[in-house]
Amino acid sequence: MENGIPMKNRIKVYRAMHDLTQEALANAVGVTRQTILAIEKGKYDPSLELAFKIARYFGASIEEVFLYDEPTEDL
Amino acid sequence: MLKITYSGCTMKRNTFYLLIGIVALVEVGIFWLSVRLEAPLLIQIAFILGVILLYLARRGVEETIEDERTVMITQKAALRTLEVSWVIFFVLSLGSAVIAFSRPLGLRPPRPGPQEMFPTEALELPVFGGFAIIQMTLLCLMIFLYVGFRVYYARKYGEWDTDEEQD
Numbered sequence: 001m002e003n004g005i006p007m008k009n010r011i012k013v014y015r016a017m018h019d020l021t022q023e024a025l026a027n028a029v030g031v032t033r034q035t036i037l038a039i040e041k042g043k044y045d046p047s048l049e050l051a052f053k054i055a056r057y058f059g060a061s062i063e064e065v066f067l068y069d070e071p072t073e074d075l
Numbered sequence: 076m077l078k079i080t081y082s083g084c085t086m087k088r089n090t091f092y093l094l095i096g097i098v099a100l101v102e103v104g105i106f107w108l109s110v111r112l113e114a115p116l117l118i119q120i121a122f123i124l125g126v127i128l129l130y131l132a133r134r135g136v137e138e139t140i141e142d143e144r145t146v147m148i149t150q151k152a153a154l155r156t157l158e159v160s161w162v163i164f165f166v167l168s169l170g171s172a173v174i175a176f177s178r179p180l181g182l183r184p185p186r187p188g189p190q191e192m193f194p195t196e197a198l199e200l201p202v203f204g205g206f207a208i209i210q211m212t213l214l215c216l217m218i219f220l221y222v223g224f225r226v227y228y229a230r231k232y233g234e235w236d237t238d239e240e241q242d
Contacts, residue, residue, distance in 0.1 A: 022238075031142035038233030044144050 007045045008067040011036070014058040029053040088138045098125045148232055152224035160217050167213070 015025060022036045029050060038044035039054075046054070055062040086094075102118075102125050109118035133140070229235070 026139070030139060032139050032145065034234055034236070035142050035144040037236055037238060038144060041233055041236060041238075043231070043233035043236065047143050050143060 008042065008069060009039060010065055010067070011054060012040050014060065014065060018058060025054070025057070028057055085135045085137050086132065088136055088140055091132055091136045091140070094132055095129060098129060101125070144232055148225065148228045148234070151228045152221055155224045156217060156221040159220055163216065164213065 011025075014020075015022070022033045022040075026033045026036045030053075031050065035044065035046075039046050051062055051066055055065045058065060102122060105121040106118045109115060109121075
């Protein structure tokens with residue numbers, strides 16, 4: 001998680017659906033395997049470009065793969 | 076128009092890391108040789124050639140070794156190193172300035188003149204060796220700082236995380 005923004009993603013689910021390893025996905029989108037792992041674990045939020053690349057690779061929209069949890073304000 | 080393209084040999088990522096180690100060892104050897112031969116130009120040229128060799132080798136690595144996350148880690152570590160380094164450099168420079176201004180200001184005489192007029196130690200050449208060692212110490216401090224920050228940010232952004240797919 002970067003800057004405290006709660007960003008979640010469903011990359012692991014999509015990888016399982018497509019029977020894809022982290023290494024294969026990393027090679028497909030042009031990053032290292034550690035970057036895919038860091039994104040899956042929520043330790044790194046990808047750039048918009050990389051997020052689009054990943055989503056398009058799975059044939060999904062960016063909102064289906066990446067979820068932004070709006071922080072709720074306590075009244 | 077002439078277009079220069081790189082068509083060097085390709086290599087695996089681990090081969091590249093091995094090459095870095097070999098180049099570092101060779102540089103240490105050349106440094107020793109340079110000291111023995113009293114030829115500073117030797118290590119200076121060897122260091123530049125080593126950097127060029129690694130730069131070209133890096134371009135020939137087949138696998139992805141750098142992406143947006145690694146670039147971000149490098150940027151953050153470099154920025155933090157710069158922030159700390161400028162404070163250290165400035166503090167040292169302030170100390171040097173105080174020493175310099177504590178003495179009578181003015182240029183040294185262009186010619187020694189009669190021996191009895193000036194103390195001989197005032198006419199000695201600057202001690203370049205001592206300056207080089209201070210410079211090298213500061214450089215080493217910067218490198219240690221950079222490595223420390225890099226390890227911190229690499230850990231923060233999951234560089235050494237493992238999971239079930241780990242080999």
